[in-house]
Amino acid sequence: MNIVVCIKQVPDSAATVVAEGGQASWGDAPLVMNPWDEYAVETALLQQEAHGGDVTIISVGAEGATEAIKSALAMGCSQAYLVSDPELAAADSRVIAHVLAAAIKKVGDVDLALFGKQAIDSDMGVTAPQTARILGWPVLSLVSVVQELNPEDGTIKVERSIEEGRQVVESQLPAVVTVSKDIADPRYPSFMGIRKAARADIPVWTLADLEADIPAPLVRWPEVVNPPVREITNEIISGDSPDEIAETLADKIIGEKVL
């Protein structure tokens, strides 16, 4: 069972992000593995423990953007590749999906490609299904439970969390799976894992290394702006008893005409 996990490096979710000169800026906030991707890494490691094989990390990013990769290696992944190329500076999701599809092919003999739900910076949530479509693999998105994974038959059975509840789906492998946060709690890296990750050799692949036709980007984002500042008048409701406070609050809320 060979599993690839595609991860992205993003600013920490606690970062104060502001627009400066039309660009996003997060000051000196740390760069980390996209939190959603940690669940994909954990899922991969659990399946590897059950079925053997390798867990390979692929990340696309700037040269030296290896913090996220090191976290994944410290959790116990076997190996990692960083795809980095100046040509990808203006990449859109479809370009990234073509790059990931090509990298997955280059890794070779992959049964399962795992992704987080979306990246917390761009909030697109389209890269995994796009990668699946390019590979011609089925996509099983927002998986909360892997019920069965059968490497011999080349099948997987999962529960997907959708708006109406859980959909139970069986699919042939290879497949692309995106995981929901409730699939498993990500493990903490071990001390040995952290030491190993710090010394790990992380090969960098350029677009030329991928030997694939990567299309030109079509989506442009000329400007990132701060959301309009909202003037909120704070009003603390007080009273002599909870009943009085509740009555006043109910009247005030109804007065806002949002009900």
Add this chain to the structure above:
Amino acid sequence: MGNQILVYIDQYKGQVMPVSWEVLGAAQSLAEKLGGGIVVLVAGEAPQAVAEQAFHYGATEVYCSDSPSLADYRPEPFTDFVVKVAQEQGAEVVLFPTTTRGRELAAMSAVDLGAGVMPDVTALEVEDGRLIATRPVYAGKLLAKTYCETGPQIITLRARAYKAPEVDSSRTGTPIQVDAGVVESDVSTRVLGYTQAKGGVSLADAGVIVSGGRGVSNNPSLTPPEGMDEKEVEVWRAQQGFKLVGELASVLGGAVGASRAAVDADYVPYENQVGQTGKLVSPDLYIACGISGAIQHQAGMRSSKVIVAINKDPDAPIFKLARFGVVGDLYDILPPLTEAFRQRLG
């Protein structure tokens, strides 16, 4: 032809995700600016009844397919169907609702159509015949202005960004049946069934959300059943608190949300989580009970129209966002508040 706006209606066994009609509303205002017509697409089980609703909402041309491959939702055959109609119609804009299905169908259709995709858009403007989309990024901490260099332009629209058109049941029509172009033997997934069907109002569509946080478990005066360990007592206490949260939500016709802390402590399922790693919501009214308001939670709810905070800690950051705040115990405030609304809203 060649200047069409395609609108995808997301439905599940005849139940339409309400944001779908908002997307039709957005398409109608775009069609006025861009010219060209609107083609509505309905896939899935029993499309006829949904098509009928689409006519009531003002659709004039509805395409559907009763292909057995589309009876249950699977992204691959559904994408085939969308792409086939988009190509035949020469669609310049393809609009989906931001739902689980809508987002992945948009993503995959964009691959087949060689197009750009802009998901989860909250506003659209037309400049020189091109759409400029606004999308929240970094969980709404920033807004990105974005556009596609060439068509077709594939977009998903967030719930509550546009108004649904008025319903007029005198408007009817006949949907056009098309071959979905799906070969079942090419599809490598099979739906085995559904579990845990959920009822109630979904967070994304909710006009009112009442949320609970870690503070919901903080009521020492409750006496838990005997034989529970410490963690079980904590969860039990929290569940009593979430009952109060749920009762208020129910009187207001709203949905129940939760902070990450409440979900991580196993008080409520992950489906209820509001915030950067949960659901991003913008209801008309958001009532935060026992939620301190970590930056990640704020990111998920700060665009709510009116925010109300109930918290024991007067220094809780949530109060800075709140139009109305109550410094107090949610166990004291929620029951009379629910009763007050019950009296006023009947």
